[in-house]
Amino acid sequence: MRVEELETEVAGLVRQLEQSREGLDRLRIARETVAEVMAKMSVGSGPVAEVADDDRAPSLYAGGERQVVGALSVSKWQAGKDASALPRVYRDILEVATDAPGPVRPEQFVPRIRLPAEVGKFEGTRAKLKRLVERRWLDEDDPGLFTPGSRRAGA
Structure with missing residues (x-):
């Protein structure tokens, strides 16, 4: 048993x-x-x-x-530093934010940086936007609305 x-x-x-x-x-x-x-x-x-x-x-x-295969480096914004220090996709995002007449939503960035309109691309772009806000390249005064960093614009 x-x-x-x-x-x-x-x-x-x-x-x-x-x-x-x-x-x-x-x-x-x-x-x-x-x-x-x-x-x-x-x-x-x-x-x-x-x-x-x-x-x-x-x-x-x-x-x-x-x-570890590779890591994109997104440095903090500093006076006198331009976007050429950033990886290409981040430069594209900054260009879209700078050229826009007002705040831009993550869904609006995706087609403008030549990505297909897919859920995964929206989430990946949102993460990049948040990283740029953390590093002071962009501002997010209202949730989900991104503008060029005010510190950058004033410099």
């Missing part, structure tokens, strides 16, 4: 182990896919932090490893 219970428990644990291994495999594939996409996107898009092949961060997953 006890042997049968243990065999049932072991079978359940084996199933859980197989499911966990499948999940880990999917995560590895996803990581590799993201790394490939980021590598393709970073070509010609501005400054990219280069990381040596052996410069790897530890992973939470046993036997897994994480490699």
Whole structure:
């Protein structure tokens, strides 16, 4: 009787182990896919932090490893600093905000910076807009309405 219970428990644990291994495999594939996409996107898009092949961060997953592919650098605005210090997509966003007659919503930026009108593009652009607000390149006086940074305009 006890042997049968243990065999049932072991079978359940084996199933859980197989499911966990499948999940880990999917995560590895996803990581590799993201790394490939980021590598393709970073070509010609501005400054990219280069990381040596052996410069790897530890992973939470046993036997897994994480490699940083690249990071776009968005510096804080300073008097005398122009947008040429920013990656291309951020320069495009600033140009749209500067050329607009008034505040601009994230949905209005997407087609103007030559991106397809898709939900993912809106959210990615919104994140970039918020980053530019944090770094003082843009202002967001009303939620969701972006204008060129007043500190920039006054300089």
